[in-house]
Structures are given as C-alpha cells and as structure tokens.
Amino acid sequence: MKMNNINGHKYLIISTVFVLCTLFSCINKNTSHTDSKIIKKNYHNNGELSEIKEYNNEGKLDGRIQKYNNNGEIELEYYCKNDILNGYYREYKNGCLEKETIYFKGQQQIFKKYFYNESGELKKVKAYELYKNKYYPFGDIIYSNKQIINDTLSSYFYIINDIDTINSGEKYSFLIKVYPLYENVALIMGKFDEKFDLSTVNVMDTLFADKNNIIHLSFSSTINGYNDLMGLIYESDSLFNQTDNERIMKLYKQIFVCEK
Numbered sequence: 001m002k003m004n005n006i007n008g009h010k011y012l013i014i015s016t017v018f019v020l021c022t023l024f025s026c027i028n029k030n031t032s033h034t035d036s037k038i039i040k041k042n043y044h045n046n047g048e049l050s051e052i053k054e055y056n057n058e059g060k061l062d063g064r065i066q067k068y069n070n071n072g073e074i075e076l077e078y079y080c081k082n083d084i085l086n087g088y089y090r091e092y093k094n095g096c097l098e099k100e101t102i103y104f105k106g107q108q109q110i111f112k113k114y115f116y117n118e119s120g121e122l123k124k125v126k127a128y129e130l131y132k133n134k135y136y137p138f139g140d141i142i143y144s145n146k147q148i149i150n151d152t153l154s155s156y157f158y159i160i161n162d163i164d165t166i167n168s169g170e171k172y173s174f175l176i177k178v179y180p181l182y183e184n185v186a187l188i189m190g191k192f193d194e195k196f197d198l199s200t201v202n203v204m205d206t207l208f209a210d211k212n213n214i215i216h217l218s219f220s221s222t223i224n225g226y227n228d229l230m231g232l233i234y235e236s237d238s239l240f241n242q243t244d245n246e247r248i249m250k251l252y253k254q255i256f257v258c259e260k
Contacts, residue, residue, distance in 0.1 A: 169220060
C-alpha cells in the first residue's frame, strides 16, 4: 500500500512539473522583451496569429496593438500610451482599411471613412473632425485608377504616433504634409500642456510650409528615453483670430532616444 502511495505521489509530482514546464514554455514562446517593451502574442486554434500587444515595464498597454482573424487578415490596429488610446485606431474589413480614428491622450480628434469599388480599389476617403463635441466634415479625397483626382481636405490637422528610435545627440528629420485651403501654413513647436494652451506655451520654434504644403522638421535630443514633440499647425494669419473654419490643429510625435 505504501509503495502505491509513493508511486502515486511521484506520478503527481512529475505530472505537475510537466504541466508547469509546458505552461512556462508557452508563455516564453508568446512573450518577448526589449529594453522598454514587453511584446505578447496570442494565436488562433489553427495556429494563425490572433493578436500582438505591446506593454511597458509597468504592465500597461504602451505601443501598437494588432488583432487578426483566423485567416491571418488584420482586423484592428491601434496605439496606446499607459493604457490610454493615443494615435491611430484603424478598423479593417477583408484586409482593407475601413475606418480610421485618431486619438490624442484618450480624446477623439479625427474620424475617416474609406470607400472601395467592386474590384476592391480605394475610391474615396471622407474625413470628419470632432470639435466641441460635434463632428464637422472637412473634406474628401477622390481616387480613380489608384490616382487622386480630387482632394478637398481642408484641415491642416496632422498627428503621428509611430515611434522612431534615434541615438542620443543624433539629428532626426522628417516631413509633415498638410492639406490647407489657405496660404501661409505654419507649425509652432513648444512645450504645451495637454490642452495646447497658447497662453502658457514656451515656444521653441516656428516653421512655415513650403510651396508644396510640406513642413520640414528636425529634432535632436540628449535626453534618453521617450521624447514628445508637440506643436500646433495653423493658418498663420488667423492664429489669434480663429473662427470655426480656421481652427488650430495639433501635432504630436513620440521619439525614443537611446545611448550610443
């Protein structure tokens, strides 16, 4: 009887160790680490990737989240900062972008709807801006044979959330394409609060768009870790004389600076 009990205990211990090792193996397989991120992956029963989530070291959603159907097609993609929606929120249907919402620190800013023809080619993008709890249509982009034939986007709103990594002290340059109906579009960079209050901003620089409505922006930092670039894109003649048709728009970009 004692021998049977001993064998039973041995079997239980071995089984428990096997289960724990299997679980650890699965967790280790589905989780990877970087210096600043924890990346977790889940899979459908058929082995296809189900979702990818990025977390910070505090266990909060921080970065890009992607979800896929069991055929491997993307269904959802969005960005978070410390568990708060921040950046693009994109919904897909049959692998094609259908809806796109832009958030800034949890607050919805822009909504876009994408339309396709019967052959699956993009034919129209319709955009709306959320301003004082109301949606305002601010333009369309019309396509034909994959070419833009009419662009009436009247907003100079622009927001980028894709994080770029640079070395400390390295110069980073990028272009900002704006779509104004006005001339003299400019970007004012500075240290804004969350409401982008101009009365309290410490202005760092003011940049004007060129004849192609492109603003050239350069950035360099010796501060390691996440650096936030914040600015306001505006029609320069109406910065302090705004109407509903001449609203200031936000720019927000995050760059990770690391030691050389």
